[in-house]
Amino acid sequence: MQATQDPQRDILVREVGLRDGLQIHPQFMPTAAKLAWVRAEAAAGVPEIEVTSYVPPKLIPQFIDAEALSLESLKIPSLVVAALIPNAKGAERGFNLKVHKLNFVMSVSRTHNEKNVRRSREDSLADFARICAMRDALEPAYRPVVVGGLSTALGCSYEGPVATKSVLHYAEALLHAGADELVIADTVGFATPKLVRNTMEQVLKLAGDVPVGAHFHDTRGTGLANVLAAIEAGCSRFDASLAGLGGCPFAPGATGNIVMDDLCFMLDGMGLRTGVDLEALIGVRKIVAESLPDIPMHGGLARAGLPKGYQRLGTGFPVEVCA
């Protein structure tokens, strides 16, 4: 398994609900509530949060407070502050704000890339190369991690199946352009575990020492099974949303990301350390529920509670019982 670059954690979980969860929600979440969410989830032990997206606010008004939210989040000790970028213009905003990580997205399928970022995949790649060159021109102390994310890598709502060789082609192109990290995304929740394992094994092999994360949507119930398959392939970084918020405006039928709370419960029960306090994490849901009472919230752990007799923080009882 790839290392998480933190000896205290076996798996790095990344909260993406503030970006992927809020981008399709019509109601603006006040900046103070977003910040309370970021602070509480960081306090619960989530090490990395994608706090916003540097897309034009006129396209997605939810992200009109991207600057303020980024700057305030950067004040939280030890939190890795990330943001999505669709292009070089977004990257520039991120460079100026000095966030730690910029997640560039392009889609493996032609149609989804055109709908989502309004250009060809070749133009996305050329832009990514420019972004990496801009990063390299910065002083080393201010260089953020630039992530190359591949959406619709496991299926596309417009085109259907996506060939694994296309995923490898674009993964290689992103690495060649200078990606510090890759993310393989099942944007529309088509994937099942065999495809996930196969794809992740091949991408991880291609990437070598470059970390590769996975981003699953739980559209058809297979989200956590796909996580298990990815772990078995060697992946140790996963995106998830608190309460499974999320979706994609340009992916018909797509529903929320995998549920962060249930993900952490599963990993914890397997003895894989995330650094996350499960009860504290469940508590964060209240901030979202109170600020956006109409947003659909998912998750079994929050509904059912921790199992009786459960030992927290990486020592979930199943593992002890097995020993």
Place this chain on the structure above:
Amino acid sequence: MQATQDPQRDILVREVGLRDGLQIHPQFMPTAAKLAWVRAEAAAGVPEIEVTSYVPPKLIPQFIDAEALSLESLKIPSLVVAALIPNAKGAERGFNLKVHKLNFVMSVSRTHNEKNVRRSREDSLADFARICAMRDALEPAYRPVVVGGLSTALGCSYEGPVATKSVLHYAEALLHAGADELVIADTVGFATPKLVRNTMEQVLKLAGDVPVGAHFHDTRGTGLANVLAAIEAGCSRFDASLAGLGGCPFAPGATGNIVMDDLCFMLDGMGLRTGVDLEALIGVRKIVAESLPDIPMHGGLARAGLPKGYQRLGTGFPVEVCA
């Protein structure tokens, strides 16, 4: 992996919604609707259905039509008709009706067994031995398969952790008494994949040629990941409920079984043949929804639909793309 005793199927899926799904629902589902459900799901390719429970109807009025439903279900060609039995009295009803399979249940945890079947585990075991002796006294042509089911095998709402050595102890006792088959049940949805794999590996080893099935509840979101872990351990039989109906009146906080529709989608996408037509299966939900409009129904596949370009019946596109 254990064989499914059917060369057309890699995995045997068993519908338990008519029993596990309906037993806690306060509203009676008319026998005609139950029968329509059984017929439609058999027609969709589900090979085995637990149609009812031979508990006293005064305890669970939902099962007042157990005899009629069993007899009508037995007229459906090729369907394996199963029913739950809590004791020898229930077994006698099953023997008289000549159903194909009787699923005896006892719990690995003392408290749950006392609450669920009102006696000690030792009394349950002695009763199971009597049931097996009754079976052996029948003419060979009329002997049903007698299954020994172990509830709370992966955790208990009353007692918390359940030691794997207790599971093995009771599994061995059931085998010794004459079980034709075992089922390991995560009645209250505590399990995570590592415990599942560990437990299933050990029980399968113990059981040798005796088939071992798994019964998961999706209480904390880990249901399908647990299926994947069980498959990796060699298990090829899974209980599930259409639309994830289910729960247990004596297991606080337990929610529905794993969703049959999502389970079949996952297996199909992995190239594991179930014999189930996914679209026909989704169509069966209408019968339940119309008859019991208040029952909570779950499932991602039914909400999102099959992925675009999906090939049905064991040839889900992800596998083809990988090939």
